[in-house]
Amino acid sequence: MTEKIRSLDMEHITKRFPGVLACDDISIHVGEGEVLALVGENGAGKTTLMNILMGLYQQDEGRILINGEEVRFRGPEDAFAAGLGMVHQQYMLVPNMTVTENVALGYQQAWKPLKLDLKMVRDRVIEISEHYGLQVNPDAYIWQLSVGEQQRVELVKTLCLGARFLILDEPTSALTPQETDELILLLKRMKDELSIIFISHKLNEVKALSNKVTILRHGKVVFNGETDDYSPQEIAALMTGHEVQLPENKEPDMHGAPALVLKDVCVRSDRGFLALDGLDLTVHEGEIVGLAGVSGNGQRELAEAINGLRSVERGTITFFGVNLANKNPYYVIDHGMGYIPEERNVEGIVPPFAIRENFILKDSDRERFSHLSFLKKKSIEENAKRLRDDFDIRCPGTSTSAGSLSGGNIQKVILAREITRAPKFLIAVYPTRGLDMGAIEFIHRELLKKRREGIGILLVSEELDEIINLSDRIAVIYKGKIQKVLPHAEANRRNLGILMAGVNEDE
């Protein structure tokens, strides 16, 4: 073991990308045993800054100091060697290998000339996981693990490789509420031995965990301070540059006709078990129904079955009088369904396509965008410019590939396309997952606007605040069935949490 990291400084870091100033003279300081929360909207430069610290990018100007001495990282190996470890937002694990094998990939001490000393790695995994109270099974395959467990594996891996300073990039963005609470507790214990930089959008987590907070906006440090001195509202206001008030659904009941009626729907998951097992649900026009539940209880399969992407084994999906079960996606789209999919990066957009091309994904055949199957370049471009301005999509131009945008902007591209297609109904699956406050506020307002126009919305989410703020009625899904449907007035975090865990007090 080399020296402990007592202090880490990044001084006057500047990084330019073609056309963007990602980091503009940023300085941060982390002392021994401190947790620094790095917050800011999508595209504020947080991830770029951390990638510079990990040697993935090189800064154009500025320097990095560890324990007061300047260091230069030419690649991630140098940063590892200095004791830095990063858990990325997207986990870097090989699904068809075990936990031990995944750790062994980077564990060079175990690489003997002719053999890989897996036993040594396994012992080390057990040692680390016991030391920090990180429960992992060293022999489990990654694909068998839940997202929360995979994250623990990432942590164990990083620690096994000798990290004495942890960088966590939005560690809770894919976790369920329970897993999030566990992680926060765990990190609190770990900060006795380690310093941590913690990137997050979620201000209650920032409050719960960090000592200090640094806020970035448009690549600049706009605020530096002790976490305890500020309320989440104050931090949110500094982050976005204006007061953030997440909207709430206080509209009167629209008394709309049933728009989407699911009866006794059974659908199989990819692994062959019944993911939806006799599900019944009705959504009316002009109403938002929030579908609450821990992810993996059939939400994905439900959205896919309605949208013609998954076959329905039994039951009917009646959409304005038409049965959508086992129809193809085109048929469903043609009948006026709008759909914001869960996996925005691979399903919601075609990543290498330009933004303007992504806007016409569902409508390339319509007279508006093509004539005799020749694309109308001008109206496609006009449409793209208008949507970019209306939805405040930050991009260098409409010919930029959609895949190169940040998560929030990708979601805005999808939202813009789905909403402006004038759908009769909207299914939004985890629409704000991993997005910053500003983007969440924007998306919530758009959804409420659609509701006011008389459109029914099925909102799938695991953020209870989001569900409670927006929904007229809340349905709780558990193991492929609707546990219970609560009117907005009766729902609160407590009773929803109990229902989500599978306990139905009425029974």
Next chain:
Amino acid sequence: MKMSRTFKFVYKLGIMLVAALAALLMASIILWMIGADVSQTFYTICFLPLTKTLHMTEVLIRAIPLCILALGISIAYRSGIINIGAEGQMAMGVLAFTAVALAAPDLPRPLLLPMALLAGVLGGGLWGFIPGILKAKLKVSELLSTVMLNYIAAQFYTFCLRVLMLDPAEKMTGSGTPQSMRLTANIELGRLSGRLHYGLFIALVLAVLVYLLMWKTTFGYKMRAAGSQDRAARYGGINVSKYLAISMIISGGFAGLAGGIEIAGVHRRAIEGVTNNYGFSGVVVALFGGLHPAGIVPASFLFGLLIYGSTLAPTRVGVPANIVQVMQGLIIIVIVTAQMVLSNKYLEARMCRRWNALFHKQKEVA
């Protein structure tokens, strides 16, 4: 840090020069080892074909099938399927073309030639449809199915030439060269100069058509969407398997057409070895040309030049054609590597920093 134009120019030029030198050096070592005249050999392969009209026409003759094949391969590739079966599809196109020509030799040319070419398209298209539908419906790897269909097509081709379509004159004289009889003049494509035929214009028109199809129509839009991210395409209501199968029919059709044109323009009878590895070179041309018609047209010319140059080398400078092919392989790898290096933005940024540091330091000194 701003990338000045000067830097970009110097950077690109620098990499291309390093690549060219590396290729030259490696090829020179090989030539030097077999005791050949290095400079004379390079001249023969790369420049001699450009000096005379006759040579130029021979280069273009080889570029025509390469261009058509590569256009077809690029359509399949853009739609998400890697067609390495163009060799077999081309052979089937030749057979279908020849069969029509043999069956109705007395039809007038304006009728027979289009019919025969269409048959070539259908023959190749059918051979492309098989792996396409297998991949679309059953997810059978196209690498496996296209290669296997190449074997089948090659053997079927030989069987047809030796048995079904064998030239009656060969039977009588008994020399047994496996080839069809000379086809009727009614299937011949006109010639411009030397052996160079009107297929040149067909290839160029097809390049324009492929560009329009893939980038200007909804049809091409959907094929590219399916090839770039099939989940998003399916989500957007695009029938991915349909477009996959169609793209392979088109790709195979192009290969078949290339075969038909090769017979109608150059050989005027089906002969052994007519496909001449064009199907495989076509994959390289398609990738080398960036899967875009504007790149494929010059790339096919370059490869036509190399292929023809290698036929000149044995007689002019006594270097065996095999060695020339080894050199070609090396040159292609080096050029493709250089292209990849050029597209590495991070390397470019790093070099730019060095350049700026150097430049500014010099300024201070001055």
